Amino acid sequence: MAAAAPPPPPTPAPTPPSTVPAGSTPIGHPLFARIRLAHPSDVPHIHKLIHQMAVFERLTHLFSATEASLSSTLFTSPPFQSFTVFILEVSSKPFLVDGPILHSHHHLYPPQVQVVNLDLPIDDPEADAFRSAGGGDGVGGGEAVLAGFVLFFPNYSTFLGKPGFYVEDLFVRECYRRKGFGRMLLSAVARQAVKMGYGRVEWVVLDWNVNAIRFYEEMGAKILQEWRICRLTGEALQAYGKVYLLNKALKRLKTIGIGTNNSCDKKEQEFALKIEAKSSYLGFCKSSAMN
Amino acid sequence: MAAAAPPPPPTPAPTPPSTVPAGSTPIGHPLFARIRLAHPSDVPHIHKLIHQMAVFERLTHLFSATEASLSSTLFTSPPFQSFTVFILEVSSKPFLVDGPILHSHHHLYPPQVQVVNLDLPIDDPEADAFRSAGGGDGVGGGEAVLAGFVLFFPNYSTFLGKPGFYVEDLFVRECYRRKGFGRMLLSAVARQAVKMGYGRVEWVVLDWNVNAIRFYEEMGAKILQEWRICRLTGEALQAYGKVYLLNKALKRLKTIGIGTNNSCDKKEQEFALKIEAKSSYLGFCKSSAMN
Numbered sequence: 272m273a274a275a276a277p278p279p280p281p282t283p284a285p286t287p288p289s290t291v292p293a294g295s296t297p298i299g300h301p302l303f304a305r306i307r308l309a310h311p312s313d314v315p316h317i318h319k320l321i322h323q324m325a326v327f328e329r330l331t332h333l334f335s336a337t338e339a340s341l342s343s344t345l346f347t348s349p350p351f352q353s354f355t356v357f358i359l360e361v362s363s364k365p366f367l368v369d370g371p372i373l374h375s376h377h378h379l380y381p382p383q384v385q386v387v388n389l390d391l392p393i394d395d396p397e398a399d400a401f402r403s404a405g406g407g408d409g410v411g412g413g414e415a416v417l418a419g420f421v422l423f424f425p426n427y428s429t430f431l432g433k434p435g436f437y438v439e440d441l442f443v444r445e446c447y448r449r450k451g452f453g454r455m456l457l458s459a460v461a462r463q464a465v466k467m468g469y470g471r472v473e474w475v476v477l478d479w480n481v482n483a484i485r486f487y488e489e490m491g492a493k494i495l496q497e498w499r500i501c502r503l504t505g506e507a508l509q510a511y512g513k514v515y516l517l518n519k520a521l522k523r524l525k526t527i528g529i530g531t532n533n534s535c536d537k538k539e540q541e542f543a544l545k546i547e548a549k550s551s552y553l554g555f556c557k558s559s560a561m562n
Numbered sequence: 563m564a565a566a567a568p569p570p571p572p573t574p575a576p577t578p579p580s581t582v583p584a585g586s587t588p589i590g591h592p593l594f595a596r597i598r599l600a601h602p603s604d605v606p607h608i609h610k611l612i613h614q615m616a617v618f619e620r621l622t623h624l625f626s627a628t629e630a631s632l633s634s635t636l637f638t639s640p641p642f643q644s645f646t647v648f649i650l651e652v653s654s655k656p657f658l659v660d661g662p663i664l665h666s667h668h669h670l671y672p673p674q675v676q677v678v679n680l681d682l683p684i685d686d687p688e689a690d691a692f693r694s695a696g697g698g699d700g701v702g703g704g705e706a707v708l709a710g711f712v713l714f715f716p717n718y719s720t721f722l723g724k725p726g727f728y729v730e731d732l733f734v735r736e737c738y739r740r741k742g743f744g745r746m747l748l749s750a751v752a753r754q755a756v757k758m759g760y761g762r763v764e765w766v767v768l769d770w771n772v773n774a775i776r777f778y779e780e781m782g783a784k785i786l787q788e789w790r791i792c793r794l795t796g797e798a799l800q801a802y803g804k805v806y807l808l809n810k811a812l813k814r815l816k817t818i819g820i821g822t823n824n825s826c827d828k829k830e831q832e833f834a835l836k837i838e839a840k841s842s843y844l845g846f847c848k849s850s851a852m853n
Contacts, residue, residue: 321720321721321723324720325721330721333721334721335721335722335723336719336720336721336722336723336724337723340722340723340724341723344718344723344724344725348643352639352644353643353644353716354716354718354725422718422720424716424717424718425644425645425715426715426717426728426730427635427645427713427715427730428730429612429615429627429713429730429731430612430616430621430624430625430626430627431626431627431631432612432626432627432628432631432632432635433627433631433635434635434645435795437717437728439717439718439719439720440720458802461794461799461802462802462803464799464802465799465800465802465803466803470795470799471793471794471795471799472793472794472795472799473791473792473793473794474791474792475789475790475791475792476789476790476792477788477789477790478788478789478790479788484790484792487792490794490798491794491798491799491801491802492792492793492794492798493792493793493794493795493798494790494791494792494793495790495791495792495793496790497768497769497770498766498767498768498769498790498791499766499767499768499769499775499785499786499787499789500764500765500766500785500786500789500791501764501765501766501767501775501778501783501784501785501786502762502763502764502783502784502785502786503752503762503763503764503781503782503783503784504726504761504762504763504784507782507783507784508752508755508756508761508762508763508782509756510782511749511752511753511755511756512753512756512757
């Protein structure tokens, strides 16, 4: 996915399980991690995380999302039916899993809490900027901060005849990387896919990011080497809208008799033919065109 | 996209416009082409088209879709909000564009009719098998046959902060290829994207299909060379569901006191730890894991 930070080399032997139930006494420096559905009040944080991702990928020139554009396009459907965001929160104190829930989709995805035992506590220089704005349960002393997110949505396989999930972005803030949180977020999407009877989870990776590729393969993913993404965007996409507008204009002209044989004005006929030619050239329908 | 048939080499000069309004007198052998939203009654035909696509791609071993699986997963949301299918119908007679509409989404996408003038009429050996089952307007003498389809759904760009469309499949039956119908279907999706204020239309192509790549580039698409698709499916995906079930079992065991310090049964404790280890190994949370 676009945001995958290069992971470290794989560890040959699995480490002992570190998962302990919330409420028990963990050893070392426990960090409580919670995955929950995003809430509209998380948008300012999500926006900042996406910007960090653009910085990380050196693609800030392509970054034009605003809090307003995110707010108006996310959260328009119930979770999992369209664009869905899981938020990763961390806290040095246990989450109050039975505390008040600020959003209404708790029943669709009860927050998933895990504990990671660290040798050293994490120094998060941006803790204040990413203090959890709500959207989840309370946590002792407002300790929780956003550490990452994953944005995904349903895709479809015609061969399987069933949906899957496409993971558009996975991002973990720098100081929380290489601690299993990326895996935790991606696993959460995979588990949700299985739970819903979906057939696939897909995402993309840069071909030179060999560490990320190895990590994804370890997670069970296959890398499809032969396929390339085709993208129609910007002016090239807008041109198709112009065809649409041209066709509308043409239709209107014909309705009022301009450009038809009924029209006696030669210039009007020429004008209509010009629009027709432009419309045809831009791809709506050409008798000699292909597939 | 998965179904792109190799198109012929590009024609250097644009051909004269062939689009004529329905109802006027076309020259040559006119073929009336209509793009409309699919209707549940089209599912048997869509299923056959997907199967033809699998045969064309020599991937029938991956084909497991049934009419029932398509029926239960398509048409669950209003058009354009989720999985959406445009049907391409052709007829040697004009469509009755003002005839009765069998489905309720006409206002969301009024059928788009165009005329293609051919030098020779098309011999369609499967015309009877693909006779239009309905879902659209009437057409003189039940002449209309399904010639192709495109299946697409919304995707999301976090950088743009807005949705786009992802084209999962585009397919035109063999005898209708190289006549502009693929372009017509893809253009219809692009126009709809512009109309909805979306930022991108994306699909995939096989890297060795140079003719298709050239065709897409001519249509304004950029081919993203560096990205690779990662796919988690089959047993590898199901394993994540097992983790989910293991965690559920573990939680239940702990609830009833098995495997905790309160439990005095050593074997029960060992069993719970084993589940915990398996669960952790399969990726839910490892303290030494990565990104």
